Amino acid sequence: MPRRAQPPPLRAPVAVPFAALALLLKCLVAAGQEHVLGDELEWYGGGGGHHEHHHRNGASGGSALREALYSLAGLVGKWSSEGVAGTEKGSGEMEVLRRLLKFLGDIEEFYDCIGGIIGYQIMALELLSASKDRKHRPSKHKFVDFHVPSGLNLLEDTEYASQAALWGIEGLPELGEIYPIGGAGDRLGLVDSDTGESLPAALLPYCGRSLLEGLIRDLQAREFLHFKIFGGQCITPIAIMTSSVKNNHEHMIAIFDKLDWFGRGRDNFRLFEQPLVPVVSAEDGKWLISKSLFPVGKPGGHGAIWKLAYDRGIFQWLQRRGRKGATVRQVSNVVAATDLTMMALAGIGLRCNKKLGFASCERRPGATEGVNVLIEKQNLEGLWSYGITCIEYTEFEKYGIPEPTVTGSSQVSYPANTNILYVDLQAVEEVGSRKNASCLPGMVLNLKKAVSYVDHLGFECSAAGGRLECTMQNIADNFVNMYNYRCGKGIESELDTFIVYNERKRVTSSAKRKLKSEDRSLHQTPEGSLLDIMRNAHDLLSRCSIDVPMVKDNSEYLHSGPPFLIFLHPALGPFWDIIQQKFIGGSVSKGSELQIEVAEFLWKDVELDGSLIILADNIMGSTKKNKNGEQILHYGVRCGRCRLQNVKIVNEGINWISPSNVYWKHDVERSESVKIILHGNAEFEAKDVVLKGNHVFEVPDGQRMFIVQDRAGFVVKLEPISEELMESGTWHWKYTVDGAHVKLNMVEL
Incomplete structure (x- = not known):
């Protein structure tokens, strides 16, 4: 059973650090947020005793701040001397107090570089004032200009793109992965169907698995490619920034435990929790509260990752594992690992000793x-x-900055930021270690969206407000290059920062918001990103001389759904040049479904009209226990295998008119299908055969199944794999580097 983090036990009054409590609460009051204490402060400070004390000390005209501090001192004294845990009510009060103390302590610690709680509030008020007055801070520069950055276009300079991607795969042992997945994902409206609990975006069930599982699946495909080319087992260390919102951190731990840490070993992960920060009202800068002692807290943006990673020792941990750089991506971007993009980015970063790189593409009008x-x-x-x-x-x-324009316009059109990054670990560690605001890059107060929260009666509320947010990608502002002279065109090649380009659907397509009934746009919805995956599948298989229907405009989806469903495991490539050598000829008819979950695979002249589903237990290898008793995935060992040559598959497939179909979840009703299930190192082969109707071919571990045509239709033959071929299989793809490309040859054993 997955282990869920347990809430800390209630503490006795004597265990509460009252000196620290007093300091934090004084900071809260000094920041003008005494209303957070609500009835507690009013109850203690409302009597006449303290006012008399003020008069005796000549403070009758004292400020509201001074009065609040006097009341606060009495309140803390009450908690300290009397204790509040003696009754059931007292225990509840102490738990509320403990949570407030943790909330304030996290802010004071994390924002120590700008003055803690008080510094946070000053910064928020400055930005709020600037937004109202439409004024900006005086510039420290006498000239500032922006240009469209030049960089490698992966679609145009294909030879260099392939070389850069190979550098990335070769350099995988020097790379870590960093995932910021602490966001609330409120726009998805994701809830547990059994409990009604709100869930974080990382748990969105997408194409048959959670978004989090999709990240690891993409990474393992790259590691499998490294193994096939260079022969070495590579397990990339992964750092994940979570948060407490919607129990994000506990959910992450639970899913990792449930899935045995994806066969990677727990020591190859570091999860570090992002503190929640107070939301301020757009009207007066006061912290929003849901009830007494309960400020409304939200994650403070992905840019918190750099300082937090330094504070938690993440960079040191990655470097101890021999890592020089890291790739960064967001959990909601489901196409980030398509084809060459991420590895070309990482390859250039490693080979050219860059400090930071962006993967970019054209902008979409209206996109936030x-x-x-x-x-x-x-x-x-x-x-x-x-x-x-x-x-x-x-x-x-x-x-x-203008909105993007139509092609051919003379107006400057800047490329989209996608939050796919390469970072040099030493460079970002140095920024994260700084003791000033530069370790919190791109600080903004975003007031463009209403803030949703639950009030003291349990009702959903909405208010105009925002919180200080740091932008992860603006750490690039710390890596500018200085010159004594003005530089000309082409300066980008000399800089510590760089950019690569690809077409949009191979770089960014996100599942960030739930599609509403009145929506006419699928942008940033699971439905819209699914269509981009299908468009990529069309483009890829068309390059393999396979006839595939076109994916029309998104508006067609609202009326009739996708023209087909094709899901290919990334370990088939993930580079398209590699997949092209495994898929040769044939067709996929409109309304068909193709799912392939095996890496050692051949498709040659296959005609599909209906559903074909191939599932393997050992997609890329098999697991063995390590010395700690953990199941560790070993690439290339006892893989499942499947070859289809000159095969025609015809069945009723998906029931496209079923109202229960949810295509982006890959949750569909089927009338008929051909399903091939490979257990262990099982192998399946079909050649020169027609498969009509509903069939399930389940191959036991250690067996080979052959399907051959006869006069009555087809016959099934099953034979054991010889003992000496149990580990390697009876055939495999051999990968060799040929210049800037990877060539595949089938080896029969």
Whole structure:
């Protein structure tokens, strides 16, 4: 059973650090947020005794702050001397107090670089004031300009793109992975169907698995490719920033426990929790509260990851494992690992000793996304600085960034920021270690969206407000290059920052919000991102000389659903040039379904009209226990295998008119299908055969199944795999590097 984190036990009054409590509460009051204490402060400070004390000390005209502090001192004294845990009511009060203390302590600790609780509030008020007055801080530069950054276009310079991706795969033992998945994901409205509990975005069931599982699946596909080319077992260390919102952290631990840490070993993961930060009212800067002692808290943006990773020793942990750089992606972007994009980005970063890289693409009109720019600045001393960075969409008006335009327009169109990054670990560690605001990059107060929260009666409320948010990608602002002179075109190749481009559907398509009945746009919905996956499948298989229907405009989906469902395990490549060598000829008819969950696979001249589902226990290898008793995945050992040659498959397939179909979950009703299930190292082969109707071919571990045609239809033959071939299988794909490409040859054993 998965182990869920248990809430800490209630503490006795003597165990509460009252000196620390007093300091934190004084900071709270000094920041003008005494209303958070609500009835507690009013109850103690409302009597006449303290006012008389004020008069005796000549403080009758004292400020509200001073009065609040006097009341607060009495309140803390009450808690300290009398204790509040003697009764059931007292225990509840102490638990509430403990939670408030933790909330305040986390803010004071995390924002120590800007002055803790008080510094947080000052920064929030400054940004709030600037947003109301439409004023901006005086610039430290006498010249600032933005340009469209140049960089490798993976679609145009295909030879260099392939070489860069190979560098990335070769350098995998020097790479870590960093996932910021602490966001609330409120727009998805995801709830547990059994308990009604709100769930974080990482648990969204998407295409048959959670979004979190999809991240690990993509990474393992790259590790499998490294194994096939270079022969070494590589387990990438993964750092994950979670949060407490919607029990995000506990849910992450539970899913990892349930799935045995994905056969990677618990020591190859580090989960570190992002503190929640107070939400301030857009009207007056006061913290929103759901009830007494309960401030409304939200995660403080993905940009918290750099300081938090430094504070929690994450960078040191990665470097102890021999890692030089890391790739960063968000859990909601389901296409980030498509084809070459991430590995070309990492390959250039590693090979060229860059500090930070962006994967980018064209912008989509109306999308709430930032842009990447080449920034050019001259400071007051006359020095010029250049770097590739990001401007968030909330700052477009401030910097005069226009909306994207139609192709052919003369207006400048900056590329989209996708939050797919390569980072040099030493470089980002240095920024995260700083004791000033620069370790919290791109600080903004986003007031564009209403804040939802639950009030003291349990009702959903909405208010205009926001919280300080740091933007992860704006750490790039710390990596500009300085020159004594103004540089010309092409300066990008010399910079510590860089950018690569690919077409949008291979770089970013997110499942961030629930589709509403009145929606006419599928942008950022699971439905919209599914269609982009299908478009990629069409483009890929078309390159393999396989006839596949076109995916029409998104509006068609609202009326009739997708034209087909095709889900290919990324370990089949993940580079498209590799997948092309495993798929040759044939067709996939409209309304068909194809799911392939095996890496050692051949499709040659297969015609599919209906549903074909291939599932393997050992997709990329098999698990063995390590010295700690953990099941560890070993690539290439006892894989399942499947070859289909000159096969025609015809069945009723998906019932496309069923009202229960949820295509983006891959939860569909089928009338008929052909299902191939490979247990252990089982192998399946079909050649020169027609398979009509509903069939399930289940192959036991250690067996080979052959399907051959006869006059009555087909016959099934089953034979054992010889003992000496149990580990390696009777055939496999051999991967060899040929220049900038990977060539495959089938080896029969």
